[in-house]
Amino acid sequence: MFWGEKPYHSLDYEMKQRFGEKVYRLSLNGGMTCPNRDGTAGTGGCIFCSAGGSGDFAAPAVLPISEQLRMQKELIAKKRPVHKYIAYFQAYTNTYAPVEYLERIFLEAISDPEVVALSIATRPDCLGDEVLALLHRLNRIKPVWVELGLQTIHEDTARFIRRGYPLSCFAAAVTQLRAIGIEVIVHVILGLPGEDRDAMLQTCNYLNTCDIQGIKLQLLHILKHTDLATYYTETGFPVMTQEAYITLLIDCMEQLSPKIVIHRLTGDGPGALLIAPLWSQSKRAVLNSLHAELKRRGTWQGRLFTSVHYDTQR
Numbered sequence: 001m002f003w004g005e006k007p008y009h010s011l012d013y014e015m016k017q018r019f020g021e022k023v024y025r026l027s028l029n030g031g032m033t034c035p036n037r038d039g040t041a042g043t044g045g046c047i048f049c050s051a052g053g054s055g056d057f058a059a060p061a062v063l064p065i066s067e068q069l070r071m072q073k074e075l076i077a078k079k080r081p082v083h084k085y086i087a088y089f090q091a092y093t094n095t096y097a098p099v100e101y102l103e104r105i106f107l108e109a110i111s112d113p114e115v116v117a118l119s120i121a122t123r124p125d126c127l128g129d130e131v132l133a134l135l136h137r138l139n140r141i142k143p144v145w146v147e148l149g150l151q152t153i154h155e156d157t158a159r160f161i162r163r164g165y166p167l168s169c170f171a172a173a174v175t176q177l178r179a180i181g182i183e184v185i186v187h188v189i190l191g192l193p194g195e196d197r198d199a200m201l202q203t204c205n206y207l208n209t210c211d212i213q214g215i216k217l218q219l220l221h222i223l224k225h226t227d228l229a230t231y232y233t234e235t236g237f238p239v240m241t242q243e244a245y246i247t248l249l250i251d252c253m254e255q256l257s258p259k260i261v262i263h264r265l266t267g268d269g270p271g272a273l274l275i276a277p278l279w280s281q282s283k284r285a286v287l288n289s290l291h292a293e294l295k296r297r298g299t300w301q302g303r304l305f306t307s308v309h310y311d312t313q314r
């Protein structure tokens with residue numbers, strides 16, 4: 001299996017295969033909140049989540065979706081010529097609203113002729129029957145992806161970060177989404193307090209056994225005004241060095257099934273909010289180091305990882 005010039009199944013490669021060219025994400029804000037903040041599942045939110053609901057780069061929620069799309073396109077067009085986009089509802093929980101409202105904003109997004117797919121970040125406990133029926137209808141118009149913030153499979157870590165749902169809830173949601181043909185992308189955080197390399201690789205290995213299509217691997221960011229920031233100040237728990245992160249990333253990439261598209265290998269901590277690790281601010285430097293390490297190991301230019309441990313039953 002070859003993935004263009006990179007030795008892993010990147011989103012860039014996948015999009016060029018499907019749509020014939022580079023496709024960019026437009027981060028949108030549907031103005032929703034989250035049951036983990038409003039008291040339905042919890043009140044404090046996930047321990048790491050910023051006031052922006054992990055959507056700090058999304059457009060302002062007060063603007064109509066068509067205007068958000070226009071603004072986001074303009075920002076990208078200044079840097080490069082782009083013709084195809086993914087409408088990405090990023091901030092908070094994007095299925096946590098009346099289904100009529102969801103239908104209106106999602107239809108507005110996919111009615112843009114340059115939008116080739118709709119990606120919706122949400123929680124697995126916010127996918128009721130009406131929402132699933134809506135996603136099913138929309139998926140017949142344009143491809144719909146659902147992004148689930150799992151972060152870890154380990155229940156003790158999930159309790160610590162106040163995720164607010166058990167692993168069984170995630171597994172059930174994946175089954176329901178796949179039954180209606182929706183692609184599932186899973187968010188995993190690397191470097192959560194209390195998790196060592198083995199624990200993180202167990203999460204990757206578990207995901208190989210699920211019918212998921214994509215993964216976003218994200219370094220833990222400690223952001224200002226979060227409970228994680230308070231915990232960090234009080235305990236000074238160790239955050240990863242860039243070298244350790246690169247090594248761990250490669251271990252995770254080796255562990256993952258090559259069928260799973262890697263959407264993200266690092267994160268974009270908003271500069272004004274980021275407390276640690278500060279080296280992660282330069283996403284380009286992190287990716288350059290990763291690619292340099294892959295080249296040093298001889299894993300480049302169509303050469304596959306040499307020690308793939310993924311579940312071969314998939």
Ligand code: SF4
Nearest residue numbers: 034045046049053092
């Ligand atoms: S589920 Fe998402 S939006 Fe809600 S508190 Fe957790 S990270 Fe933030």
